[in-house]
Amino acid sequence: MRRFSLNQATTKYWPMPxxxxxxxxxxxxxxxxxxxxxxxYGLDKTAALMRDAGLTVTxxxxxxxxxxPGWYDENRRAIDEAATLGAPVxxxxxxxxxxxxxxxxxxxxxxxxxIGELVPYALSAGxxxxxxxLHPMFxxxxxxxxxxxxxxxxxxPYPAEAVGVVVDTYHVWWxxxxxxxxxxxxxxxxxxxxxxxxxxxxxxxxxxxGRGLPGDGVVELRRFREAVDATGFDGPVEVEVFHAEVxxxxxxxxxxxxxxxxxxxxx
Amino acid sequence: MRRFSLNQATTKYWPMPxxxxxxxxxxxxxxxxxxxxxxxYGLDKTAALMRDAGLTVTxxxxxxxxxxPGWYDENRRAIDEAATLGAPVxxxxxxxxxxxxxxxxxxxxxxxxxIGELVPYALSAGxxxxxxxLHPMFxxxxxxxxxxxxxxxxxxPYPAEAVGVVVDTYHVWWxxxxxxxxxxxxxxxxxxxxxxxxxxxxxxxxxxxGRGLPGDGVVELRRFREAVDATGFDGPVEVEVFHAEVxxxxxxxxxxxxxxxxxxxxx
Numbered sequence: 440m441r442r443f444s445l446n447q448a449t450t451k452y453w454p455m456p457x458x459x460x461x462x463x464x465x466x467x468x469x470x471x472x473x474x475x476x477x478x479x480y481g482l483d484k485t486a487a488l489m490r491d492a493g494l495t496v497t498x499x500x501x502x503x504x505x506x507x508p509g510w511y512d513e514n515r516r517a518i519d520e521a522a523t524l525g526a527p528v529x530x531x532x533x534x535x536x537x538x539x540x541x542x543x544x545x546x547x548x549x550x551x552x553x554i555g556e557l558v559p560y561a562l563s564a565g566x567x568x569x570x571x572x573l574h575p576m577f578x579x580x581x582x583x584x585x586x587x588x589x590x591x592x593x594x595x596p597y598p599a600e601a602v603g604v605v606v607d608t609y610h611v612w613w614x615x616x617x618x619x620x621x622x623x624x625x626x627x628x629x630x631x632x633x634x635x636x637x638x639x640x641x642x643x644x645x646x647x648x649g650r651g652l653p654g655d656g657v658v659e660l661r662r663f664r665e666a667v668d669a670t671g672f673d674g675p676v677e678v679e680v681f682h683a684e685v686x687x688x689x690x691x692x693x694x695x696x697x698x699x700x701x702x703x704x705x706x
Numbered sequence: 707m708r709r710f711s712l713n714q715a716t717t718k719y720w721p722m723p724x725x726x727x728x729x730x731x732x733x734x735x736x737x738x739x740x741x742x743x744x745x746x747y748g749l750d751k752t753a754a755l756m757r758d759a760g761l762t763v764t765x766x767x768x769x770x771x772x773x774x775p776g777w778y779d780e781n782r783r784a785i786d787e788a789a790t791l792g793a794p795v796x797x798x799x800x801x802x803x804x805x806x807x808x809x810x811x812x813x814x815x816x817x818x819x820x821i822g823e824l825v826p827y828a829l830s831a832g833x834x835x836x837x838x839x840l841h842p843m844f845x846x847x848x849x850x851x852x853x854x855x856x857x858x859x860x861x862x863p864y865p866a867e868a869v870g871v872v873v874d875t876y877h878v879w880w881x882x883x884x885x886x887x888x889x890x891x892x893x894x895x896x897x898x899x900x901x902x903x904x905x906x907x908x909x910x911x912x913x914x915x916g917r918g919l920p921g922d923g924v925v926e927l928r929r930f931r932e933a934v935d936a937t938g939f940d941g942p943v944e945v946e947v948f949h950a951e952v953x954x955x956x957x958x959x960x961x962x963x964x965x966x967x968x969x970x971x972x973x
Contacts (some may be wrong), residue, residue: 540923547882576843578880579924580907585880613852613884615814640847644911657808657846 443701444469444497445694446634446679447476449652452606453690455480459492461691465698470635471677474517486524496526497675498569498632503531503582504660505553506546509536513583514557518531526568528631529561530605535580546583551593558601568630570594571605574613576646587611587620594629606667607679609650610639618666625670633667634677635660635705643683650680653692653700656700660704676705710763710968711736712961713901713946714743716919718742720737720957722747726759728958736764738901738944741787748821753791763793764942765836765899770798770849772820773813777801781824788833795836796828797872802847813850818860825868836898838872841880843913853886854878861896870898873934874946876917879905879925885933892937900934901944902972910950917936917947919960920967927971943972 445467450458455476462470470489472497477485477499489496502517504510514531533550536543554568561568570590580619582629584590604624611617624630637656642649653660664676678697685693717725721745729737737756744752744766756763769784770775781798788796800817803810821835828835830837837857840849851857857871871891878884891897904923909916918925931943945964952960 536924541926543880543924543926544882575880576841576909578915579905586882589882613810613812613842615852615856638846641844641907643910645908646843646913657803657810657927659808659810 440466441468442674442676443467443608443698444471444675444677445697446471446500446677447473448500449680449688449697449706450683450693451686455485455488458690459488459494461694462494462625463492465692465694467698468475468493468677469495469677471500471662471679472496473500474520477524479508479518482520482523489524496524497677498530499524499526501508501530501532501570504534505550505565506534506537511556514561518557518561518564518566526566528567528603530569530632532571532573533582533584535578535583540603543583547589547593550584551596552697554593554602554666555597558597562601567603567607567631568601569603571607573612573626574610575643578678586614587617591620591624591627591629595627603629605634606633606663607634607636608631608658608660608663609636609638612663620669621666625672630667630670630672632677632680633664633672633674635663635701636678636680648683650679650682652680652685653678653697654704664705676701707733707949708735709941709943710734710963710965711738711942713738713767713771713944714740715767716945716947716964717866717960718948718953718954719959721751722755724952725957726755726761728961729761730759732961734961734965735760736762736768736908736942736944737793738765738946739763739793740767741784744787744791749790755773756791762942763791764944765795765797766793768797768799769835771801772817773801773804777820778823785824785828785831785833793833795834795870797836799838799840800849800851802845802850806905808846810850814856814860817850818863821860821869823866825864825947827866833897834870835868836870838874841877844879846894848871853881853892854884858887858891858894858896862894871901872901873897873930874903874924875927875930876905877902879930882896888933889937892939897934897937897939897941899944900931900939901946902930902943902968903947913942915948915950917949919947919952919963920945921971922967931972943968
């Protein structure tokens with residue numbers, strides 16, 4: 440329970456104060472936040488709400504999208520927001536191919552270079568950048584970083600205190616190399632964020648909102664938690680689910696389901 | 707043009723005799739067949755139709771689904787059908803996780819063992835088994851073989867004349883290891899089938915019918931054809947697209963579009 444963190448995306452429509460009250464009531468001490476929801480409630484107000492409640496902000500989602508116009512300034516703003524919220528980690532989703540483009544190698548190289556440009560600012564702000572590999576089904580339109588090994592290759596040129604990686608079970612469970620790459624991530628000191636969601640089918644149109652609560656799908660979640668822990672990682676375990684049906688349920692009910700799934704399948 | 711082959715799935719509702727006439731008229735000499743369509747028209751009748759027209763059957767889809775009851779007999783039947791049709795290659799889609807199961811390593815090991823059980827029969831029939839890695843989004847429910855490297859690992863214990871792999875651009879384009887694995891596949895003499903489809907978004911619900919005609923998406927198709935050719939491969943290039951909107955168009959119109967896409971983006 441100490442390590443459980445509720446990623447806010449799991450209960451997308453739960454108003455911020457109710458989410459905080461619900462977490463306190465359930466004994467949850469960690470919350471992962473999203474920029475949109477934080478901005479809607481107010482950045483400073485959110486920071487104060489979390490601080491006053493004694494909740495730990497475990498991560499902020501998200502920076503990245505390095506092929507969007509203005510990406511550099513936008514990512515600096517995201518780093519600032521993470522610092523204001525006390526989030527140690529800013530999750531980076533790289534963005535897909537440029538409009539009309541097919542050069543995936545080039546797009547990946549640009550991601551590495553863009554992260555390099557942000558490193559000094561992130562270091563000075565005390566916020567760690569965390570490269571998130573997304574499932575290969577998002578490669579063209581959302582994230583050209585498609586495996587944990589690739590995320591680690593992109594992080595390699597930069598100090599581990601500045602650039603880490605996200606291990607999200609939903610995105611990497613299919614990869615027969617992932618166990619070796621989790622070991623490598625541990626040795627290289629790169630595990631910045633560990634997120635848990637389950638894989639369920641059929642996938643919905645557009646495939647974004649298909650993540651399942653822990654235990655509802657086929658991922659060996661406990662094996663992942665044990666593999667990450669075996670590297671010495673002792674950080675938060677964020678449950679992060681996007682699913683229209685989950686979002687339609689009351690926030691507290693979803694939190695309780697996430698906690699039950701976490702206890703039964705992850706902890 | 708000599709190497710172009712129309713995979714029948716691209717023009718799913720084109721009746722067999724019209725498909726043959728259309729191919730002859732367009733100068734197409736190769737066709738990839740599917741078991742369901744072949745059975746519906748009649749196996750021997752299909753074989754005679756192809757033979758009389760002088761068309762080469764480049765592959766038969768598909769065997770596999772090794773966790774289905776009766777898989778062994780069903781795959782022997784598929785091998786027999788390939789032999790009757792003169793198809794040199796039977797494409798294998800492994801099947802997903804067993805119902806209610808999470809053990810993906812175990813499922814993959816069973817695929818390797820099942821293929822081994824089929825090798826003697828395939829050799830005696832003169833039909834080559836071709837392991838097809840499917841995109842990781844199909845890992846749980848359709849195919850636990852998720853990368854070309856993994857397919858090659860599964861093929862490795864068996865003679866290359868008995869077990870090869872399929873390189874299908876749609877399934878492997880996102881993989882930064884794929885270029886090295888194509889080289890390996892060539893060195894190991896394993897490239898049994900080369901299929902081309904493009905990656906388009908958004909993906910439809912269930913994600914199966916989302917393949918695009920060559921040139922409609924983001925895959926570096928010519929780079930793939932050149933990489934496969936660089937290993938010494940000189941076999942057919944099958945255009946294989948499943949898409950509801952493509953299926954709704956007249957067969958000849960789709961064939962012409964496939965040919966145009968092939969010339970512009972593959973050949």
